[in-house]
Amino acid sequence: MRIGIPHCGHAYIIAEALVQKLGNGESELIIPPPTSHRTLDLGVKYSPVEACLPFKLTLGNLLEACELGADTLIHARGTGVCRLGYYVKEQEQIIRDLGYNAHFLTLDVSQHRFRSIMRLIKNLTNDAPWPKIISALRFALEKLFALDKMEKVVHKVRAVELEKGRANQIYREAVKAMGEAKTVREVKNATKEYIKKLDQVPKDPTADPVKVSIVGEVFVVLDPFANMDIEMELGKLGVEVERTMSLSRWVKYRLFLNYLGVNEWKEVHEAAMPYLKRNVGGDGWESVGEKVVRGREGYDGVIHLAPFTCMPEIVAQNIMPSTKEDIPVLTVLYDEQMARPGMITRLEAFVDLLKFRRRRRRK
Amino acid sequence: MVRVGIPRALSYYQYYPGWKAFFEALGAETVVSPPTDKAIFTAGNSRAVAETCLPVKLFFGHVISLADKCDYMFIPAMRSLGKKAYYCSKFIGLPDMTRALVPECPLILDPEIDLNKGRRSLYHAIYSLGRHFGSDKSKIKKAVEQAEKTHLAYRKEMSDRGITPIQALDEMHRDEDKSYLEPDISPGLSVAVIGHQYVIYDDYINHRLISRLQAMGVRVFTPEMAEQESLDIAMTRLGGAPHWSFEADIIGAGEHYLEVKVDGIISVAVFGCGPDSMMVDMVRHRASEFRTPFLHLSLDEHTSEGGLLTRLEAFLDMVKRRRKVCA
Numbered sequence: 001m002r003i004g005i006p007h008c009g010h011a012y013i014i015a016e017a018l019v020q021k022l023g024n025g026e027s028e029l030i031i032p033p034p035t036s037h038r039t040l041d042l043g044v045k046y047s048p049v050e051a052c053l054p055f056k057l058t059l060g061n062l063l064e065a066c067e068l069g070a071d072t073l074i075h076a077r078g079t080g081v082c083r084l085g086y087y088v089k090e091q092e093q094i095i096r097d098l099g100y101n102a103h104f105l106t107l108d109v110s111q112h113r114f115r116s117i118m119r120l121i122k123n124l125t126n127d128a129p130w131p132k133i134i135s136a137l138r139f140a141l142e143k144l145f146a147l148d149k150m151e152k153v154v155h156k157v158r159a160v161e162l163e164k165g166r167a168n169q170i171y172r173e174a175v176k177a178m179g180e181a182k183t184v185r186e187v188k189n190a191t192k193e194y195i196k197k198l199d200q201v202p203k204d205p206t207a208d209p210v211k212v213s214i215v216g217e218v219f220v221v222l223d224p225f226a227n228m229d230i231e232m233e234l235g236k237l238g239v240e241v242e243r244t245m246s247l248s249r250w251v252k253y254r255l256f257l258n259y260l261g262v263n264e265w266k267e268v269h270e271a272a273m274p275y276l277k278r279n280v281g282g283d284g285w286e287s288v289g290e291k292v293v294r295g296r297e298g299y300d301g302v303i304h305l306a307p308f309t310c311m312p313e314i315v316a317q318n319i320m321p322s323t324k325e326d327i328p329v330l331t332v333l334y335d336e337q338m339a340r341p342g343m344i345t346r347l348e349a350f351v352d353l354l355k356f357r358r359r360r361r362r363k
Numbered sequence: 364m365v366r367v368g369i370p371r372a373l374s375y376y377q378y379y380p381g382w383k384a385f386f387e388a389l390g391a392e393t394v395v396s397p398p399t400d401k402a403i404f405t406a407g408n409s410r411a412v413a414e415t416c417l418p419v420k421l422f423f424g425h426v427i428s429l430a431d432k433c434d435y436m437f438i439p440a441m442r443s444l445g446k447k448a449y450y451c452s453k454f455i456g457l458p459d460m461t462r463a464l465v466p467e468c469p470l471i472l473d474p475e476i477d478l479n480k481g482r483r484s485l486y487h488a489i490y491s492l493g494r495h496f497g498s499d500k501s502k503i504k505k506a507v508e509q510a511e512k513t514h515l516a517y518r519k520e521m522s523d524r525g526i527t528p529i530q531a532l533d534e535m536h537r538d539e540d541k542s543y544l545e546p547d548i549s550p551g552l553s554v555a556v557i558g559h560q561y562v563i564y565d566d567y568i569n570h571r572l573i574s575r576l577q578a579m580g581v582r583v584f585t586p587e588m589a590e591q592e593s594l595d596i597a598m599t600r601l602g603g604a605p606h607w608s609f610e611a612d613i614i615g616a617g618e619h620y621l622e623v624k625v626d627g628i629i630s631v632a633v634f635g636c637g638p639d640s641m642m643v644d645m646v647r648h649r650a651s652e653f654r655t656p657f658l659h660l661s662l663d664e665h666t667s668e669g670g671l672l673t674r675l676e677a678f679l680d681m682v683k684r685r686r687k688v689c690a
Contacts, residue, residue, distance in 0.1 A: 050640035050661070081442075081449045085606040086641040093648065276459045278440060278475065280452040309414065311637040315456030317412050322463035333414065 001027035003072045003124065004065025004102070006058035007035050009222040010147055011247055013178065014140045015074075020182070021136030022125045027072075032064040035225040039064055044336050046094050052083060053226060053307040053334050054219040059091050066100040074120070077106035081281025082312060084109075114255050141251060142184050146191040148248040150174050153198050155242065158235025159209035162202045168232060170197050209240040210354045215290040216305035217283050217313050220334050221245050227305055228340045230332070230347070234303075237351050242299070244268075244290060245283075268293055275319050284312030288319050295325025300354040302327055303347075308335035328353060365391040365496065368433030368469070370425030371398060373418060373454070374441060376528045376560035380535060381514030382437065388506035389496040394433045396425040399567035403428050408664065410464040416635045417568060417663055418561045419453050423464055430467045435495065437472045443479035444608040451607070451638055521587040527573065528587055529564050551580040552682055555620035557613055557646070558631035559639075560587075562662070569631055569660075570668045572675075576629075579679060584625060586616035593619055601649060607638050617646035627656040627682040629675075634663035656682050 005015050012031050019029040032039070035057055043060030062073050075091065078084040092104050105123070108116035121133055150171060157167040174194040181187045212234060220226045221243065231241050253264040263269070265286055272289030279285045291302050304320070306313035310333075320329050330350045332343060367386050369375060375395070383393045396403070399421055407424025426436060438461055441454040453460070458473035472495060474488035493503035521531050554576060556563050563569060563585060576583050586594060591611070598605060598615030605611070617628060628650055632639035643659055650657035658678045660671065 048640050048644040050635065052637070052640075079447050079606075081452045081455065083637050083641060085449075086638075089602065089606075090641050090644065093645070097648075275463065276456065277473075278442075278455060278459075280456040281449070282452065284452060284456065309635045309637055309640070311452035312456075314412070314414050314416075315452050315460060318415060318460045319456070319463045322466075331412075 001072050001124070002030055002070045003027055003074060004030045004032060004062060004068070004070025005074045006061035006065075007032065007223065007225075008058075008219060009224065009247060010144075010175065011222075013143050013147060013175075014247075016179065017140035017143050018121065018136050021139055022121070022128055022132065024126060024128070026126065027124060030065050030068050030070045032061045032068065035061060035223070039225075040336055046098065048090070050309060051090075052309055053336065054217075054223075055083070055087055055090075056336060057219075057223070057226060058087070059094065062091065062095065062102075063098070063100075066095060066098075066102055071102050072105060072124075073102050074105050074107060076109045078108070078110040080110045081279075082310075084282075109254075114259065117255065139184055139187075141248075142187045143178050143181065144251065145248045146187050147175065147178055148246045150191065150194055150198070151246070153195055155231060155235070156240055157198050157201055157203070158232070159238050159240040160203045160207040162204055164236060166201050167198060167235070170194060170201070207238065209238050210300040210351065210358060211240045211242060212301045212303055212351075212354070213290065213294045213299050214241055214243040214303050214305065215245070215283075215287045215294075216303075217307055217310050218245060218250075220305045220307055222247060226307075226334060227332075228334075228338070228343055230303070230305065230343070233340075233344055233347055234351075237347060239351055245286075265289070271296075275323050276315070280312045280315045282310065282312030284316040287313060287316040288323070291320050291327065291329060292323055292325045295323070295327035299327060300358060301350065302329045303350070304329055304331040306331065306333055308333045328357070365435065366394050366433040367391050367472070368394050368396070368426075368429040368436045370422055370429060370436075370438075371396045372422040372425045372565070373457070373561045374439070376532075376564050378514065379532065380517040381510040384513035385506045385510035386437075386496075388509045389493060389502065391496055393437075394429060396429045399424070399565055404567060404664075411460075414635065416453070417633045418559070418565070419457075419460075420664075421565070421568070422457070423461065426461055426465050426468055430465065430469065433469060435470050435472050436461070436468050440473050440475045441608075442475060442477040444476065445478055445605065447479060448605045448608045448610065449479070450609070451636075518587070518591060522590045525584075525588045527564060527585055528560060551582055552627070552679065552686070553582045553584060553625045554627045554629055554679075554682070555584040555616065555625045556629050556631060557586060557616045557620070559609060559612065559636075562631050562633055568633065568662055570666070570671050572629075572631065572660075572671075575672070575675065579675075581679065584620055586612040589616065589619050597622065602642075602645060607642070609638070610642065613639065613642045614645055618649060621646075621649060621653045621655055625655070626686055627658065627678065629658045629660065629678070631660045631662065634661050656685060 015029060039060035040057060042063045043056035047056045047059055075088050077088050088104050088106055095102055105120060107120055154167050154171045161167055177190045181190055214221060234241050268286055268289030271292040272285055276285055276288045287304055294302050317331050369382060386393050403424035404421060406427045407420040410423050411420045438458045440458050441450045443449050458471050461468055461471060472492055474492040477484055489507055490503055517531060556573060573583050594611040594615035597618035598611045601618040602610060602614045620628060630643050630646060632643055647657055
């Protein structure tokens, strides 16, 4: 069995780590090359024209995996309001029409998440014993949490570093080291080492960066190719980025704590209530709620990311301007036509506006 | 008498008779906005963000035109009409979006219709809705029964006589000369028009597509002209369990009319429609298997009438020639 997966940010690290621990020689994991313009072109070529960007990118990834010989493809499936529920149905057909003989295994990301992921792992490992699976999962999650933890530090350092690009370089090295780590201990040591390195980056002591929160649709928020490295570009402009959504948070709550009755979005949903009373699928409800919360917390601005024609986010976009909490929101919509310079110009203008507002407020 | 406003948009075409019966049984009067025109379009378009799809923009326009003519505005939040089958996000967010974009709108009645949660939650939603008009439980129950009966009769009327919702609603509205409503059974081309009701029956969006086709001597079939049951069967055969509540009207209708061998299929969707972007492709794929001509029209605010007409004519010419060659 040759297993292919699509990309979403650094999610592949989990799959890689699991295989490292559970691999039995019978099956092989094929991680498609990092998402590139070729991936996008492939996806665009074979997708329905009006499909959303995540559909096109993941299709491109899976096609590249098929080219490398994958015969089993893993994809997320959701039962809910968003188009995600239709991805597999449609992509399966497209891939079959292109003459690849591959079948899909799905990972339920909306209901029965825990059961679904466990069943998938059991299935792919030929019924490996539970203790082995649990220790492999722990190892994989350790890597994921370490990466997200470092990313949070990077967001802060990028905004104030004296020599631009230093933090990114360290982060890239860290990702590489993470991929190479073989044990939990090695992961922990590497994390400590790189966080220390990040702390030692020379910083501008007088810097007072504007603070911006990134909200929106989960795929474009988490995937740097999809959002054109928006966090890095903001860092270059001297902006401190805060992002609630992350893969590790998703895993921590959606796979484990939600089952114990903990709702990580409780505060956000309550904040959204006066403006949007119910879940509209995807991440629309959370986007509205986070705008309100960030407004109260005194952030300088919110950047709202969504794929073009994303239904839940259009609802959020329509409602956001009417909230009482007044905080500037920039909505950036992504599709295959979008170019990076256009995005950067909009970011520069937005950041100028935030700085101006801050000066006026302080006077 | 209390007046309840119902915008002539989105779910109106499917459920208006049922809603009307419900509110009338509770002693209220329903007020419907006029058919879409330029003023309604402009008003709606100016409020919503640009990315919103055309039918939802028009919905806001209809709400604005009704705002000072009623005491309540009826905007249900439609989440689900079947097990694990959902509506588009914009239907669920409709009451909240209206509140944000049309502040002059009167009190919004927004029951959440979620059949995925089971019938109990539906009863609860309807009961809380009925309480706005009095606390008599049995009266609400009667109103629900009345509404259900009317809705089923309306649906049956359309499939039995092969008429569109517009024709059926027209009949309900007035008792004038009905000869023009008799279905045209001339032996011309038969073309199925599939799509959401609010797209294929809103003449402003589709530039009078159906009457144009009829004027060209084409026998037009729309999803309502088939029985709900045969649509459901066709849908399950092609796509498996539905993911969207309106899958029967697109995938189901597409498959059903391909099966009964119409001469061509025209699918009509608005630009930016999420569910359609996926579903239409399935029908297109199926049509190529059947070797049936298929035309997809993607409409938006800017679609020009002339361009649409040219494409229609070219498509019909092709269908005609094919029929001659194959015959």
